[in-house]
Amino acid sequence: xxxxxxxxxxxxxxxxxxxxxxxxxxxxxxxxxxxxxxxxxxxxxxxxxxxxxxxxxxxxxxxxxxxxxxxxxxxxxxxxxxxxxxxxxxxxxxxxxxxxxxxxxxxxxxxxxxxxxxxxxxxxxxxxxxxxxxxxxxxxxxxxxxxxxxxxxxxxxxxxxxxxxxxxxxxxxxxxxxxxxxxxxxxxxxxxxxxxxxxxxxxxxxxxxxxxxxxxxxxxxxxxxxxxxxxxxxxxxxxxxxxxxxxxxxxxxxxxxxxxxxxxxxxxx
Amino acid sequence: xxxxxxxxxxxxxxxxxxxxxxxxxxxxxxxxxxxxxxxxxxxxxxxxxxxxxxxxxxxxxxxxxxxxxxxxxxxxxxxxxxxxxxxxxxxxxxxxxxxxxxxxxxxxxxxxxxxxxxxxxxxxxxxxxxxxxxxxxxxxxxxxxxxxxxxxxxxxxxxxxxxxxxxxxxxxxxxxxxxxxxxxxxxxxxxxxxxxxxxxxxxxxxxxxxxxxxxxxxxxxxxxxxxxxxxxxxxxxxxxxxxxxxxxxxxxxxxxxxxxxxxxxxxxxxxxxxxxxxxxxxxxxxxxxxxxxxxxxxxxxxxxxxxxxxxxxxxxxxxxxxxxxxxxxxxxxxxxxxxxxxxxxxxx
Numbered sequence: 001x002x003x004x005x006x007x008x009x010x011x012x013x014x015x016x017x018x019x020x021x022x023x024x025x026x027x028x029x030x031x032x033x034x035x036x037x038x039x040x041x042x043x044x045x046x047x048x049x050x051x052x053x054x055x056x057x058x059x060x061x062x063x064x065x066x067x068x069x070x071x072x073x074x075x076x077x078x079x080x081x082x083x084x085x086x087x088x089x090x091x092x093x094x095x096x097x098x099x100x101x102x103x104x105x106x107x108x109x110x111x112x113x114x115x116x117x118x119x120x121x122x123x124x125x126x127x128x129x130x131x132x133x134x135x136x137x138x139x140x141x142x143x144x145x146x147x148x149x150x151x152x153x154x155x156x157x158x159x160x161x162x163x164x165x166x167x168x169x170x171x172x173x174x175x176x177x178x179x180x181x182x183x184x185x186x187x188x189x190x191x192x193x194x195x196x197x198x199x200x201x202x203x204x205x206x207x208x209x210x211x212x213x214x215x216x217x218x219x220x221x222x223x224x225x226x227x228x229x230x231x232x233x234x235x236x237x238x239x240x241x242x243x244x245x246x247x248x249x250x251x252x253x254x255x256x257x258x259x260x261x262x263x264x265x266x267x268x269x
Numbered sequence: 270x271x272x273x274x275x276x277x278x279x280x281x282x283x284x285x286x287x288x289x290x291x292x293x294x295x296x297x298x299x300x301x302x303x304x305x306x307x308x309x310x311x312x313x314x315x316x317x318x319x320x321x322x323x324x325x326x327x328x329x330x331x332x333x334x335x336x337x338x339x340x341x342x343x344x345x346x347x348x349x350x351x352x353x354x355x356x357x358x359x360x361x362x363x364x365x366x367x368x369x370x371x372x373x374x375x376x377x378x379x380x381x382x383x384x385x386x387x388x389x390x391x392x393x394x395x396x397x398x399x400x401x402x403x404x405x406x407x408x409x410x411x412x413x414x415x416x417x418x419x420x421x422x423x424x425x426x427x428x429x430x431x432x433x434x435x436x437x438x439x440x441x442x443x444x445x446x447x448x449x450x451x452x453x454x455x456x457x458x459x460x461x462x463x464x465x466x467x468x469x470x471x472x473x474x475x476x477x478x479x480x481x482x483x484x485x486x487x488x489x490x491x492x493x494x495x496x497x498x499x500x501x502x503x504x505x506x507x508x509x510x511x512x513x514x515x516x517x518x519x520x521x522x523x524x525x526x527x528x529x530x531x532x533x534x535x536x537x538x539x540x541x542x543x544x545x546x547x548x549x550x551x552x553x554x555x556x557x558x559x560x561x562x563x564x565x566x567x568x569x570x571x572x573x574x575x576x577x578x579x580x581x582x583x584x585x586x587x588x589x590x591x592x593x594x595x596x597x598x599x600x601x602x603x604x605x606x607x608x609x610x611x612x613x614x615x616x617x
Binding site: 021024025027028029031032035036039104105106107108109110111174178179180181183184263266267 | 282283290292293294295343346347359361368370372377380384387388389390393
């Protein structure tokens with residue numbers, strides 16, 4: 001009996017206390033990141049929502065002629081791609097600099113470093129939430145009736161959150177070691193953007209090439225959205241596994257890198 | 270039970286061109302074989318232990334590894350080898366004013382810093398007014414932090430950090446915060462905290478401060494431990510002698526010898542300074558024609574309290590001073606760089 005009680009207090013100290021202990025810090029960090037980002041802008045968070053909207057407008061104007069004619073609900077189709085891609089990019093880019101930007105803090109006070117990445121991710125997640133609301137408005141305008149099926153979108157969003165945190169962890173560690181990571185990542189995301197089939201359809205490619213697109217996790221999440229919203233269907237169970245698999249893999253890699261290099265970050269700041 | 274126990278703590282740093290190079294550069298240098306890093310030990314085999322209520326003073330010249338050691342105590346750095354165990358909560362006041370965010374207000378920064386130090390929101394709500402009052406920043410609560418003066422910034426940092434009752438308090442050159450009035454106040458606060466049974470570590474370049482506040486001393490030099498001892502006065506003396514001569518002691522006997530040398534040297538210097546001053550006064554009085562009285566006064570002292578003018582340490586100076594004190598030797602022992610000398614030259 002006492003063994004179990006010991007065990008329990010041990011577990012309590014080990015796992016629960018840090019969460020409680022750092023909850024306040026986490027809230028304050030989120031607040032700080034938010035205030036810092038939107039300080040001095042009249043529109044505040046509006047900008048972050050406006051940016052994908054403007055891109056949507058531009059793409060809609062330009063690409064409707066080329067790709068839009070045979071794509072049903074082309075606006076929604078575009079918006080799915082932009083929505084997911086933007087969230088991925090914003091979240092990982094801000095996650096990348098989260099360690100270096102806070103080096104002054106964890107170099108002086110002993111706090112868990114992953115808090116900084118998580119806090120940045122919360123900011124981008126809130127932006128994403130807002131854009132998602134706008135997205136549903138556009139979907140309605142695009143004559144797609146609301147369906148309870150849309151609730152399934154929680155699944156790819158949760159996967160995407162985990163995926164983004166994982167990528168953010170990997171990038172932030174890389175960025176501490178190599179300062180040109182940001183430039184290389186810019187090029188990478190540009191490439192990724194075209195690989196996401198944001199504004200074109202992949203039906204015209206041969207079957208094999210279409211499969212290749214699934215190597216890109218971001219495309220997988222986009223496709224999930226499109227299947228549910230635009231095509232009015234549900235992805236297969238295997239597809240669900242694929243989405244979760246990507247997220248879990250990246251998150252584990254990120255966590256392992258973190259665990260391994262955690263103590264070495266100090267030498268680089 | 271020891272609150273802090275360091276057992277052969279060593280910290281290795283890497284230096285060389287690994288930092289701030291990009292991935293491209295990193296790969297290129299590896300290919301061309303020009304990638305060089307070297308390791309150095311910022312701390313090597315440091316061992317000490319502190320009980321509850323102890324106050325440890327860490328002394329050492331720049332680059333001795335003091336800050337690195339503090340970082341291992343604060344668990345910011347993990348020792349490369351060896352073990353550092355710390356029981357209880359640690360409040361580290363390392364480079365106070367850093368880690369604040371210039372674009373947030375004083376209020377926001379106060380909460381953020383409180384959160385970093387591990388306080389809860391309820392605690393901060395309760396203590397906020399007290400912190401602001403102590404830092405004397407009541408009118409600036411909603412001012413952007415970057416608009417504060419640097420003194421105000423460190424005052425705020427100090428106030429936040431001091432409002433806890435931590436088990437371990439680390440002070441890195443923080444006792445010289447703010448203007449005179451605040452310094453007095455912060456000194457009082459510090460003593461109050463220390464009286465509360467906290468275990469403290471103080472890093473200071475002022476040996477006087479270490480002498481005054483600490484009951485244990487750790488002396489580091491180039492990352493190595495010279496001595497850990499509870500004979501603070503002895504080690505402080507030896508350390509000051511080391512600062513003067515650069516001779517690093519190898520054993521306890523060396524330390525004792527250095528401390529004795531230091532006592533002799535300071536005594537000599539004190540006497541020399543006193544002589545110089547006395548001479549200056551005497552010269553001034555002689556010039557104004559009242560030297561006669563002074564010499565009479567000296568003669569009286571020499572007769573009735575000779576120990577005030579004579580020590581076995583200062584025979585040479587004593588004789589010199591004796592020469593000078595005779596009326597006819599006026600100005601004879603004067604060194605050309607004294608004020609009196611130049612004055613006289615001008616007069617002539």
